[in-house]
Amino acid sequence: MQPIRDKDFDQLFKDAFAEAEVTPSRDLWSSIESEIIPKKKRIIPIYWLSAAAVLLIATIGILLYQQQNTTDEHKQLASNIIEKTKSEVHEPVAKDTAKVVENVVPVLPVRSKAVSAIAKTKVKQDVKPALEQQQIITAPEMQKQETTVAKVEEPKKDIKTKIEEAILQPKEETVIVASPTAAKTDEPINDNEQSNKGIRNVGDVVNLIVNKMDKRKDKLIQFRTDDDDSSLSSINIGPFKIGKRNKK
């Protein structure tokens, strides 16, 4: 017999294994099956994951808030309320003043510059302080907040008349425009009512983050921050919705 060439030697193996079959001895299929099944069930824990994330955010929020609460001592309360009332009347006042300004300009051409300047700095400032600031300063307790908020609604209705009043009293206006608080009011108006109130507590922080990530109307998690105390107002995790955004 001749020594075999590599090529033939390889071919021998190739042929032998081309159609080779070895029947599995163990019941392999059942173990394979049991390995495949858990893959399908892994979809469910995503809900658990999001629920856990919400819980985590909430706990961190509460902890941070408690810390902040001890240092803050409610000193910001009065200014907070002012800011808030301002922002609530923001848009309507701006529009109305714009209209009024148009009407007024031809009547009082000399004062047009002053009036337009006031319009830019949002006249509601002038409308509000006279009526509300006193109340706010004398009654800074949280309980009174709702009453102040309620009163904010009222002025809206007869805003025109008040603006007219304001325009008729130009001396007061100019003083307020010149005051340093006027600059503050020039903040840009955002779609989200939360963001133009500024960040006062942890609820605001969470809302801000959630707003950035979640563009739905009902957010993943939403804190009510109208009062200085942030409280959970709504949760929206897929099928689970708790609470609705309390819109005006």
Next chain:
Amino acid sequence: MEGCKAGDRKMQELLYKQTAAKMLAVCMRYARDRMEAEDVLQMGYIKIFQKIKEYRGDGSFEGWIRRVMVNTAIESYRKNLRSLNVVEIDEAYEQPSTGFDFGTLGMQDLMKVIQKLADGYRMVFNMYVIEGYSHKEIGETLGISEGASKSQLSRARAILKEEIIKMEGFGYATYTG
């Protein structure tokens, strides 16, 4: 196959039943023993069911399954290589001067001699001779040089030839039963 893509359990079982014996034969070549081969077979099928959506229909389906299986076997070898850190003995094997009668050798005998090979030799021999990889591909896959692949192949061949002669010498009839 469509059923398998959709994750139909019955169809997956059918696919397994139709192909498992062939695939176990593939795994056996790459493993030291049956136990190891069946472990690789299991891993391979899990991979196949996970990746079945990636199969676009180019080439035969069985060929695709076989490729996944071979890759799984190679992966398993590389993992074992790290954990076992096998030191291979580089002995010089001389070409056997005598020839032998191939006609009497069955697949199971050849399987036995392949499984006896050192892991590295077995990998290179399988990949080059049966699967048709080039030395370059083998080198890249196993992390060795092209030259090392070539020399391991020739050593593997020499060992196999010796083993086959031994087998025949010690009474070939007993192996076939």
